[in-house]
Amino acid sequence: xxxxxxxxxxxxxxxxxxxxxxxxxxxxxxxxxxxxxxxxxxxxxxxxxxxxxxxxxxxxxxxxxxxxxxxxxxxxxxxxxxxxxxxxxxxxxxxxxxxxxxxxxxxxxxxxxxxxxxxxxxxxxxxxxxxxxxxxxxxxxxxxxxxxxxxxxxxxxxxxxxxxxxxxxxxxxxxxxxxxxxxxxxxxxxxxxxxxxxxxxxxxxxxxxxxxxxxxxxxxxxxxxxxxxxxxxxxxx
Amino acid sequence: xxxxxxxxxxxxxxxxxxxxxxxxxxxxxxxxxxxxxxxxxxxxxxxxxxxxxxxxxxxxxxxxxxxxxxxxxxxxxxxxxxxxxxxxxxxxxxxxxxxxxxxxxxxxxxxxxxxxxxxxx
Numbered sequence: 413x414x415x416x417x418x419x420x421x422x423x424x425x426x427x428x429x430x431x432x433x434x435x436x437x438x439x440x441x442x443x444x445x446x447x448x449x450x451x452x453x454x455x456x457x458x459x460x461x462x463x464x465x466x467x468x469x470x471x472x473x474x475x476x477x478x479x480x481x482x483x484x485x486x487x488x489x490x491x492x493x494x495x496x497x498x499x500x501x502x503x504x505x506x507x508x509x510x511x512x513x514x515x516x517x518x519x520x521x522x523x524x525x526x527x528x529x530x531x532x533x534x535x536x537x538x539x540x541x542x543x544x545x546x547x548x549x550x551x552x553x554x555x556x557x558x559x560x561x562x563x564x565x566x567x568x569x570x571x572x573x574x575x576x577x578x579x580x581x582x583x584x585x586x587x588x589x590x591x592x593x594x595x596x597x598x599x600x601x602x603x604x605x606x607x608x609x610x611x612x613x614x615x616x617x618x619x620x621x622x623x624x625x626x627x628x629x630x631x632x633x634x635x636x637x638x639x640x641x642x643x644x645x646x647x648x649x
Numbered sequence: 650x651x652x653x654x655x656x657x658x659x660x661x662x663x664x665x666x667x668x669x670x671x672x673x674x675x676x677x678x679x680x681x682x683x684x685x686x687x688x689x690x691x692x693x694x695x696x697x698x699x700x701x702x703x704x705x706x707x708x709x710x711x712x713x714x715x716x717x718x719x720x721x722x723x724x725x726x727x728x729x730x731x732x733x734x735x736x737x738x739x740x741x742x743x744x745x746x747x748x749x750x751x752x753x754x755x756x757x758x759x760x761x762x763x764x765x766x767x768x769x770x
Contacts, residue, residue, distance in 0.1 A: 419691075419769060424734050424768070427767065429725060429726070429728075430724075430725040430726075589725060591737070591767060592728075
């Protein structure tokens with residue numbers, strides 16, 4: 413075998429295996445198996461993550477200046493995208509795919525609980541019929557439980573909105589396995605679906621929603637590129 | 650540990666004695682697991698098989714053993730390390746298939762795997 417027909421010894425350790433998973437939250441400092449509630453959706457065909465820079469050549473129109481002179485190269489921007497096909501059609505997933513949209517249709521009733529149940533979301537009601545507004549209670553107290561409502565059926569209506577809201581942006585994680593048991597992760601900041609909603613059905617098959625998500629820069633952190641990358645071997649036991 | 654030893658170790662990890670299908674002793678007892686082994690270079694996937702055998706008129710024990718192997722491999726496959734790399738053992742398609750035997754009191758399930766060899770040796 414030729415002496416240059418070689419691969420690095422750590423090639424196999426850092427191989428990324430399988431499609432990975434999309435999560436709403438993840439802690440790369442303490443990577444553990446995700447909670448079911450943190451998984452955004454099942455996907456098919458894998459997940460594509462890209463972070464592509466756009467450069468301009470300031471010497472392009474300068475006489476006698478060679479193209480691609482590094483001192484005159486300027487980084488204009490980064491385009492951070494994540495694309496996949498989702499097999500889920502929950503209201504939350506459809507809302508995410510639409511980007512600017514709201515869910516509604518949930519029904520509520522006064523709770524019959526006599527004490528606060530851990531992990532349960534209680535709501536207060538405001539407004540007037542038929543346009544009541546139910547707001548989740550951040551820290552429910554038993555003294556007010558008589559005024560709390562609980563959701564008896566979830567939202568099932570998803571309505572695209574004409575205007576974009578800052579709350580439409582969210583953080584999304586892609587996390588995948590490495591061959592050595594470690595993890596590879598990508599964090600997308602200020603993620604918003606920019607590809608819209610596109611559902612493809614097929615006879616005897618499963619419907620797929622194509623999702624294209626773009627990361628955005630915030631006016632409050634203009635030098636922060638909206639994508640971070642993590643790759644770590646497994647923690648030593 | 651060599652890759653052959655690593656694969657044999659994996660097959661032996663289900664409480665039944667495992668044999669290379671080409672070298673099963675005449676006095677080998679049931680229940681047992683037999684497996685084939687083949688090797689290829691990095692970045693190619695090798696189709697391999699194994700069989701779980703038991704002396705019984707019921708499919709219960711061999712089905713349970715096949716399920717154990719199915720679960721152990723898991724959705725993303727199982728990485729089995731050895732000295733110069735690792736095996737990536739994945740479920741084949743179909744994973745398990747019942748086989749007939751001349752003796753009515755022998756039950757056998759045939760298992761399919763896809764194995765990638767993460768090694769350049």
